[in-house]
Amino acid sequence: MASRGSLQSAEAIRRGLFHRRLAIIFGLQLLAIVIVCLMGVYDVAPVSAVLALIVIISALAWLAVRRQWAPVSRLARVVGDWDEQSLDLEGWSPDQLPRRTDADVATLASSLYGFANRIAGYNQRERNFTRDASHELRSPLTVIKMSADMLADDPSLGEFGQRSVQRIKRSTREMEALVEALLILARESDNGLTEEDFVVNDVIRHELPDVLEMLEGRPITLELEEPARFALHGSPRVFSVLCWQLIRNACQQAEGGTVVVTVMPGVVTVTHRGEPLARSSANRHGFELAIAQRISERFHWPLELQTREGRRHIARIRFPESTSLPV
Template identity: 55%
Template sequence: MEGRSSQGTRQRWRGSFRARIAMVFGLQTLVVVIASVMAAYNVAPIGAVLAIMLCSGGLSWLAVSRAWLPIAALARLLSGWDPDHPDMEGLEVERGKGGDNDVVALVRGLHGLASRVEGFGERERNFTRDASHELRSPLTVIKMSSDMLADEADLSEFGHRSLERIRRSTRELESLVEAFLILSRESDQGLAEEDFIVNKVLRQEVDYARELIAGRPVELILDEPSAFALHASPRVFAVLCGQLIRHALQQTDQGTIVVTVMPGSVSVINPAVDAPDPGSRRHASVDRHGFDLAIARRLSDRFQWPLELRALPGASRVASVRFPNPQPVEA
């Protein structure tokens, strides 16, 4: 076994690019030394020695260039590589050519990596297509059924409370499904971009969020001292701001939450907590570990809308998103 292993190692070394280059330059050095000794002892004239050195240098260059051809071919193949449409046939051709063991190992590794990436892309497309249909369909049925139940005249007070909880949970689940479908895509392809006014989208999200605080001593206010437009996906913007608002609702037991539209930014301000309970989950410091907040952070990183979290004097918490390219409403 040891002899077979050492023999395989020697074969890999002999076939490697490093071994070939070392052999070429070793032979060239030997020729130069011999020619120099011949010139020193007047065995050959200076012109012949120079000719030998030049010929050895040219042959070395040709040998190195020939050894580099498989790597150059692989570089040309990868320079035009399209991750969405990988050229697996080209890699198969390069792998079938044989040649240098290092190049064969490199092509084999790239082929395996490209195959896995292609499989991941296919699973991503299947998931976003199937999940978009299979998750939204039952949510639509739940919403229609809850609307039908709301029309029942003999529904008890307990039934009305249960129905409102079902509606709130359905709204939250819709928001989560939308966020997960956006984040599951490798790129933002399929998300229609358009010019939209952020104030209009925020009004709708605030109205949705008010349904979640029915019966709670919490007030949600939209403050609009400014207005601006964006050229982006309104779905992504709505999901991002909706997650920030829901996170604020989860972190607030009572008080007023203010959603403010400033030039090029949107902020959500939680009320201060006068006497935080050390054993309570809710506290005055900025909470960076909420589930909705984690989704909002991933969305902001994905679409390069910087999200900033800070605590104001009085223990109020602020989550603000800046939009690099705001547009005037007239646009």
């Protein structure tokens, strides 16, 4: 108990060290200036010497304060030069602080060191996950797709078997889109995503065959309206995943009808017209919208959801930095 009490006492003394040093510095400065001023008043020293001494005393006090502030300045430089992707945290170590550093500064340095270590570990796990998951999840999906295509070409497969194969292919495509979306959202930054100038209309048209394959056997039709054309600079893969999630949600929420994808200047809308699901089933498929919302927030593409008369459900994505193209 005595040892613990002495440690706490030493910690308390050390914690106020910075303030006491500042008090001593400014107290000595004030005393020296008073003495010098008295020397000038009683003609012990000429005015020029008094002024020179005051300047020298102030400069020495400033240097002393600057020396006391050096550990804080060092921490500020380390934080300013911090690269979140770097695993080298040698400059963050509290062991590099001077031995008589104030406890508040030492606590701040130790907390920052722990925080930087957690961020570095998180970034490393993110890279490992996106790399491993990208391979381990996509490879079996590719095998399932190839096997389903081979089964579909088998002439001995009956009607029931063909329907089952089509369901497998449809579910596989949906799983591919989900994996793609989750891998995009798993990344803290946009690293690994190829950015380029692309035409929105071309990307949507390229995705239509997969959507039609997903809708095979369902009383839902898909239409693409293109009253405008525009281009974006970014990742076409992210854009296609976002549109896929909105189209998939519109199809999941419908018993039948038409899903219309419309391209307007700087805007893409996905509209469902037709018979919606029963109220008891309508809440089963909100995951696609949650993913779309997170992608829109990540890449600053505002997403608006509306429900209008005539059972028209509208999802509208706005692209503030789009470039209009001739139709």
